[in-house]
Amino acid sequence: MMVRWAIPLLLVGCEADPCAPQPRQDEAMEAVWYDGYTRASAPPGVSWSFSACPSKPDDPRTAVVDQDGMCYSGRTYLGWACPSEVAWRGSFGRSAFAHELMHYAQGLDGVHDPDHKRLDDWKLSIEMDARLIGLGL
Ligand SMILES: [Zn+2]
Numbered sequence: 810m811m812v813r814w815a816i817p818l819l820l821v822g823c824e825a826d827p828c829a830p831q832p833r834q835d836e837a838m839e840a841v842w843y844d845g846y847t848r849a850s851a852p853p854g855v856s857w858s859f860s861a862c863p864s865k866p867d868d869p870r871t872a873v874v875d876q877d878g879m880c881y882s883g884r885t886y887l888g889w890a891c892p893s894e895v896a897w898r899g900s901f902g903r904s905a906f907a908h909e910l911m912h913y914a915q916g917l918d919g920v921h922d923p924d925h926k927r928l929d930d931w932k933l934s935i936e937m938d939a940r941l942i943g944l945g946l
Contacts, residue, residue: 828854828891837901837946838910841937845907846914853885853892853913855906860896871896885912892916902941907934 831837834855842852862872862880872880873894883895883905893909901907911934915922925931 827856829857830855831857831897831901833946834901836944837906837941840940840944840946841901841907841910842914845933845937845940846910848914848917850917852910853887854890855893855895855909856891857895857897870898883909885909885916887913887916900942901946902938902944907937907941910934910937 838852842848858873859871860874862868862870862874863878864880865872870882872882873884873896874880875884881896882898883893885893892913893906895904895906895909898904908931911930912922915927915930920927922930
């Protein structure tokens with residue numbers, strides 16, 4: 810019985826962490842999640858995409874690509890193992906990092922705002938992008 814369980818556990822242990830952070834992500838998270846958004850709860854795990862958008866081969870930016878081939882700068886779903894998925898565009902401030910963290914924060918508050926109608930929230934998220942860039946993040 811022990812042997813039967815040992816093999817799957819070893820395989821799981823060898824998989825790459827899907828929420829593996831980018832270098833200095835802890836600093837970026839501190840600036841946005843804890844300081845900017847004044848959150849005390851745990852931030853979301855973030856998975857990073859380094860893929861180009863298949864339907865836009867001339868666009869040099871990376872994208873999050875869904876199963877239907879739709880491309881996004883990021884997306885967030887509280888039920889995912891890594892709730893925020895973000896296209897890495899060279900730095901945190903130039904990626905949709907702060908934006909997706911805002912979606913996650915709203916989700917924790919029971920707010921669903923896919924059309925970005927809560928303007929104060931989105932203004933703050935844009936300010937966080939500038940802050941990150943100012944910090945060299
Ligand atoms: Zn959004």
